[in-house]
Amino acid sequence: MSTPTDAEPSRPAAFSRPAEGARSPDQGRAANIRDVARRAGVSHQTVSRVLNGHPSLRAATRDRVLAAMDELSFRPNRAARALVTSRSTTIGVLVSKGFEYGPAASLQAIDSAAREAGYAVDIAHLDDVDGGSIRSALDRLLAHGVDGLIILAPQAQTLGEIERLSITLPFVTVHSARERDDHRLSVDQSGGAVLATRHLLELGHRRIAHIAGPDGWFETDARVRGYRGEMQAWGLEPEPLLSGTWTAESGYRAGLALVEDPGVTAVFSSNDQMALGLMHAFRERGRRLPEDLSVVGFDDVPEAAHYWPPLTTVRQDFPELGRRCVARLLGLIGAPGSAAPAPDGTADDVRPELVVRSSAARIPD
Structure with a gap:
C-alpha cells in the first residue's frame, strides 16, 4: 500500500x-x-x-x-x-430544442453538479433532431475539447441519431429506450406514473383519464405505460388517451373535452402545466375541484403548491439526477476521485416521490 x-x-x-x-x-x-x-x-x-x-x-x-x-x-x-x-475539465451538454420544465431543471442540476466537481459546462442547443443538426452541435463541442458529453435530448428520434453516429467520447444520456445501458440515467418515469394513478385509485376513483405528453418523448411513453399498467393491475380498462404538448393551453383543450364526460372523476396529467390548463377549463365551466374532479400532475414545478387547489403531483429529484449524471460521466472519463460505472450496465434510476396536496380527494360515496 x-x-x-x-x-x-x-x-x-x-x-x-x-x-x-x-x-x-x-x-x-x-x-x-x-x-x-x-x-x-x-x-x-x-x-x-x-x-x-x-x-x-x-x-x-x-x-x-x-x-x-x-x-x-x-x-x-x-x-x-x-x-x-x-483534460479540459469541461463537460459538453447536448440539449434538444424546446425548454420544458423537466429538461430545463435537469440542465440546471447538471451545471450545479459539474461546478461542484470542478468542471465547466459547454452547452450546444439543437435546432432540429435531424442528423445534420446533431453532427453540427457535436462538432462544435468536440472542437472545444470537452472531456465527455451528457445528452439531454429526451426524444426518441434524437437519441436514435446519436446512436447512429457511434460517439467514441465518454457520454451519458438522460433517458434511453434501452432498460440496461451503462450510459443511461433518468428518473423512473413509469414508476412515477404508477404512484399518481395508484393514489387516485386508492381514493376510490375508477374512471381516471390521462393527458399524455407529445409523441416521441421517452417521458410520454413511460408515463403512459405506468398509467395503463396500474389501471389494468386493478382490473380496470384505461381511458382513451388525451394528447397534449406539455403546455397549459393543451391541457385546457383536453379539459374542455373531458368536462363533457361526467363519468370521469379523476385525471392524471403527464405534467403540471397541462394540469393547470385542465383545472382552468373545469373551473371555467363551473366544475369544482376536487369535489367534481380530482387531478394529479407530474414534475412538481415550483408553482404547483400555489395552484388552486394546490396540486398533488409527482416530484422528480432533478438535483440528484444532475449529480448522478455528472458522477457517471466522470467515472467513464476516469477523472481523479470518480467511481467507475456499475459493470452490469443497469440503469441507476432516481426514484420519484408523490407529493400530496389538495387537488385530489376521495370520491363521494
Whole structure:
C-alpha cells in the first residue's frame, strides 16, 4: 500500500501561467502556482498535485496549500490545467430544442453538479433532431475539447441519431429506450406514473383519464405505460388517451373535452402545466375541484403548491439526477476521485416521490 507523500512528480507543472483574476499581494500581479508554493512552504510540484487531486498527499499538506490558494485568491487557469492533465475539465451538454420544465431543471442540476466537481459546462442547443443538426452541435463541442458529453435530448428520434453516429467520447444520456445501458440515467418515469394513478385509485376513483405528453418523448411513453399498467393491475380498462404538448393551453383543450364526460372523476396529467390548463377549463365551466374532479400532475414545478387547489403531483429529484449524471460521466472519463460505472450496465434510476396536496380527494360515496 502506498503511503501519503509530498514527493515531487516527474511531469513538469503547467500552471505557471497567471491565474484567472487572482492578484499576488507582494507583486501586484496575478498569483501563479509558484506564489502559492511560497506561501504554503511547499514545492510547486506539490501544489500541482493538490490541483490534480493526487491521492498520495498528507491531509495537512493539502490543507496548507488550499489555505494559501484562498489567501491569494488563486484560481488555476483552465487552459494551463489542460496542458498538465490532457483534460479540459469541461463537460459538453447536448440539449434538444424546446425548454420544458423537466429538461430545463435537469440542465440546471447538471451545471450545479459539474461546478461542484470542478468542471465547466459547454452547452450546444439543437435546432432540429435531424442528423445534420446533431453532427453540427457535436462538432462544435468536440472542437472545444470537452472531456465527455451528457445528452439531454429526451426524444426518441434524437437519441436514435446519436446512436447512429457511434460517439467514441465518454457520454451519458438522460433517458434511453434501452432498460440496461451503462450510459443511461433518468428518473423512473413509469414508476412515477404508477404512484399518481395508484393514489387516485386508492381514493376510490375508477374512471381516471390521462393527458399524455407529445409523441416521441421517452417521458410520454413511460408515463403512459405506468398509467395503463396500474389501471389494468386493478382490473380496470384505461381511458382513451388525451394528447397534449406539455403546455397549459393543451391541457385546457383536453379539459374542455373531458368536462363533457361526467363519468370521469379523476385525471392524471403527464405534467403540471397541462394540469393547470385542465383545472382552468373545469373551473371555467363551473366544475369544482376536487369535489367534481380530482387531478394529479407530474414534475412538481415550483408553482404547483400555489395552484388552486394546490396540486398533488409527482416530484422528480432533478438535483440528484444532475449529480448522478455528472458522477457517471466522470467515472467513464476516469477523472481523479470518480467511481467507475456499475459493470452490469443497469440503469441507476432516481426514484420519484408523490407529493400530496389538495387537488385530489376521495370520491363521494
